[in-house]
Amino acid sequence: MEEPMEEPAEEPMEEGGTIAFSFGNEQVGIYKIVAGPARLQAEIRGYEFLEGAANGDCDAQVRDVENFVVQDVDAIVVVPICGIDALAPTLEDAEAKGIVVVGYASEIPETGDGAILWDNRGAGESVAAEALRWFNEDFTGDQNDFSWVLFTYDGCGQPCTDRTDPIRDIITEATGVAPLESEAISIPQGLDDTQVFFQANPNIAMVIGVNDAGAMGAYEAILGEIEAGRDASTFFVAGIDGQNEALELVAAGGGEGGIYRASSSLLLHELGQTVVDLPADILEGKIESGSADAVVHMGYQLMSANSPQDAQDLLNLYAEFTGG
Known part of the structure; x- marks a missing residue:
């Protein structure tokens, strides 16, 4: 056979x-x-x-x-x-x-x-850690009169919730304050939503985005608050991804007022x-x-305005693709 x-x-x-x-x-x-x-x-x-x-x-x-x-x-x-x-x-x-x-x-x-x-969860954890370090060491406002904003985007599923869940949990547990939340992943959305939040919550001191784009919209809104007399040292803005424009702010020490303080960046x-x-x-x-x-x-690498050269080094690598 x-x-x-x-x-x-x-x-x-x-x-x-x-x-x-x-x-x-x-x-x-x-x-x-x-x-x-x-x-x-x-x-x-x-x-x-x-x-x-x-x-x-x-x-x-x-x-x-x-x-x-x-x-x-x-x-x-x-x-x-x-x-x-x-x-x-x-x-x-x-x-x-x-x-x-x-x-x-x-x-x-x-x-x-x-x-x-x-490692989206690790990215969220690193941003939350830097936010709390700032809150405990550098924030010049009243820690008993504090509110903060978290931009989410649950529509993309676990990759996004893995970023925002640890941020929410870590900062809420440490401060006793739950975040104001909206889904904002673009500069216009982040700008509009932050302005709306400020109308009812003038004590907002921190905005963290599921990505850098939404956070950069918050940065623009907070510049308006600073122009109206708020102290820049009472604000913390951060995002995730390492978007080029966000890295430029971090490399410049946080941009105007030093308020864009961190981005957890993919290479x-x-x-x-x-x-x-x-x-x-x-x-x-x-x-x-x-x-x-x-x-x-x-993996991600946290880019902090306290170490601006790290962000500048990434920008130098990206210059071929951004025209910078």
């Missing part, structure tokens, strides 16, 4: 192909610092690099990813800005076509081949390279799809 023939192992693809990237919020400042290194890395490795243009619109992101699938790209890297469920049917279609799917900021259940993750140039390297390595058979090696963990 003849031995049954074994199925031939699937051959990894040769170098080259198309990697598509749906960041979802392409209008925010960090995008060009992630996408720029990704484009260069794609060129180095011989891949075409396609980009979405959802600009914060959930339906537009679904259309972007649908278009990538129709174009038969080889890999899709996606930030699910409105959660996985909205993208699930399209990603199932991608899986059926053999397209490699890599989650950015979160893993993609069932259809994902890999993921680029980072965005390394992140951009990974956007290409991880799916390329899976496509080329260098990393097995779905394995532990297919999940890459990126």
Whole structure:
């Protein structure tokens, strides 16, 4: 009796192909610092690099990813800005076509081949620690007449709540004051929401954003308070991501009044390279799809206005992509 023939192992693809990237919020400042290194890395490795243009619109992101699938790209890297469920049917279609799917900021259940993750909880903890250090050592206001604001964005799921939950818990426990909250992830939203909060809560001393963009809107609103006579030393503003404009404020000692005091920063140039390297390595058979090696963990580094040179060093690295 003849031995049954074994199925031939699937051959990894040769170098080259198309990697598509749906960041979802392409209008925010960090995008060009992630996408720029990704484009260069794609060129180095011989891949075409396609980009979405959802600009914060959930339906537009679904259309972007649908278009990538129709174009038969080889890999899709996606930030699910409105959660996985909205993208699930399209990603199932991608899986059926053999397209490699890599989650950015979160893993993609069932259809994902890999993921680029980072220590969001650690980022929130580091910002909260710096906020409390400032509150205990540098805040010149009345600690018994204190309120603070936390900008959230729960729509993006665990990657965002992992940032904001520890901030809320740590500062509330230490001060006995729960935050005022709103969802603000852009400069206009952060500006408007902070101005509204000040109308009913003139004792606001601290604003922390789930990202830098919302926090920078708060910075603009607080400058108005300083112009109206408030002491700059009674304000603390911080965000997460290491957006270029936020790093510029930190590198300048916190900007006007020194109030933008920290950003927990991803090393965005390394992140951009990974956007290409991880799916390329899976496509080329260098990393097995779905394995532990297919999940890459990126760290954060706290940039503080007390150590402005650290932020300036990052800005110098990013200058090629920002035109700075």
